[in-house]
Amino acid sequence: MVTASRPAHPLAPGWLTVPDDANDFAPGVWPASITRADSGQIEIGGMRASELAEQFGTPVMLLDEDDVKGRAARTQRAFASAVARHDGSCRVYYAGKAFLSSHVARWMLDAGLNIDVCSRGELETALAAGVAADRIGFHGNNKSVAELERAIGVGVGTIIVDSAIELERIGAIAERIGASQNVLVRVRSGVHADTHEFLATSHEDQKFGFSLAEAEAVVARIRELRSVRFLGLHCHIGSQIFGINGFRESASRVVELHERLLEGGPVPLMNLGGGFGIAYTRADTPAEIEDLADGIVDAVADECAARGIELPTLAFEPGRSIIGPAGITLYEIGTTKAVTVDTDGGSAERLYVSVDGGMSDNVRPALYGAQYSARLASRTSDADPALVRIVGMHCESGDVVVDHEYLPGDVTPGDLVAVASTGAYSAAMASNYNHVPRPAVVAVRDGRARVILRGETVDDLLARDAGLGYTEGEE
Missing domain, CATH: 2.40.37.10 (Lyase, Ornithine Decarboxylase; Chain A, domain 1)
Incomplete structure (x- = not known):
């Protein structure tokens, strides 16, 4: 509880209220069992x-532990329910960069989630924990040749392509070992999430992915490579995001590109990333995961319906929202x-x-x-x-x-x-x-x-x- 009877401290920021009881726990900030x-x-x-x-x-x-497991299961249910209302399907990946260990990887598998990794160490941790390679997505703007060889060699389910140089490396490695590698193309939708500059990852002046204008040529090149299979687009607009407005605007731009790409062949998957925010203080008001799932999926479904195209399989990559609180x-x-x-x-x-x-x-x-x-x-x-x-x-x-x-x-x-x-x-x-x-x-x-x-x-x-x-x- 807070009270207006105590004057705010002159050095305190405006969002920090004086508590009536300095021993209480702010709702939504602390673990479920606290x-x-x-x-x-x-x-x-x-x-x-x-x-x-x-x-x-x-x-x-x-x-x-029970809170982590419960949040993972709740997240899986929320997105599965949201896409089911549109007769669609989804994949939920736990973003291992938030925190990954063998125990956490197994908790995620038990809840029905896949695992998203972005380094050799995270990849090896997931594999050692018993995660099937085809349930792993591999991110990163500078994956080394050795990392790509390992990922393709073990049969990682999806590699998210971040540059033209990387694409050629994937094609050459897969061709050499006789593999067929699934890839997504990471795009920047130009939507700047309302978050810290370093946490916003979809505006143009940053290191990840391709612009929407560049993406069509990249996809055309993928379709020329016999050893690489194009699954779809990936777009992550940032981290610690509380509302759906940024996701809605980004979805409209990505669906527009998705529609154009359908003219050249199938585009079965769309990955809209994660970045769902949590409450660090009582002033933070993140949306419930069910509301986020419904809002994001509805936005994509509405855009697809307006264009008369089928809703692709949707993928999401929450991490912080599962394990942070x-x-x-x-x-x-x-x-x-x-x-x-x-x-x-x-x-x-x-x-x-x-x-x-x-x-x-x-x-x-x-x-x-x-x-x-x-x-x-x-x-x-x-x-x-x-x-x-x-x-x-x-x-x-x-x-x-x-x-x-x-x-x-x-x-x-x-x-x-x-x-x-x-x-x-x-x-x-x-x-x-x-x-x-x-x-x-x-x-x-x-x-x-x-x-x-x-x-x-x-x-x-x-x-x-x-x-x-x-x-x-x-x-």
Whole structure:
């Protein structure tokens, strides 16, 4: 709950309201199983924050396993239902770049999803997890020859072509090994999603795909290659998108091109990507997945009907919306520091709260200015809310974990703090900056926890240093 009786802090952004209770959980932001025990501790998957911190250390990334599985199944149902209303069919691919491990890949398969990868490492992870190659889509603007040889050699279901050079490589490799490779052509519809510039991927001045004007010649070339089969078009307009207006406009442009391509042969598939947004703070209002599915599919179906053409099989690639809200990161607070900041009306105080992780386990705030929500995890407090900035332990002033949040004013060293909605792109983008080991990823369910991605140790870091562990005179 929030209240208008408390004045907003002069350093707080307009979207951040002062909470009536700085211990509450914003609806839609936290994992489905999140609760508070009688002791005041956060529980996720039936496990208390303190026992998870004791068992796995901090920082630790936690996934509500049932929430991930439920979101995957719900997404599959939403799109299947949406296309069924138009007597169509669909494929849903989990975007592995959000976070991929063998466990997650198997959860997606169990829910009926395919897997989208964009590197050799992601490809090998999916294959090692038991994903059939024909259920994998392979993305990337600079796939190496070795990657293409591996993908075509194992029979990857679809390669998304991103350049003319890549197309010729695919054709030559497939011809040499006697394969027939299915491809989609990635196009830029010119629709700029209402999101961060680096997350919008369909405007013209960026690295992915072909313009709509270029695509027809690319498809004509594919149809000349005996070893390559054209399946259709792919268009992804961006990430962290809340509404359907961008998808609707993009669909109209892609369907227009799809219609022209039908004159030269079949175009059985259209992949409209993903990018469905999630709530990182209580100010975020993403659409429900059922509404998104219905709206996007209806838009494509309407465009096809207006042109008198058959609705192709539709494909989608959600990632963040499936795994993002199901994850939290647990940190321990090391220090707090009140900082006085000059304002137009005088001065105000912000409390800096330093934790034992930071940009090495979540670079999105530094990279995109991403906002997050946080709560004390080891206890509750009746202290008045204080405006805090949760920062990491790295030697960077931009090492911010949560830029703006209200926590109880008595927050103190030794407290555990949980940051919400970190299931997507935190572990996937983690680094060893400042020689910090990457944390474990742990799935929690029914009062049990299991490591699905092992945390690193300092010994792991030292083992990579080629100057260590050699006898004098060795090369």
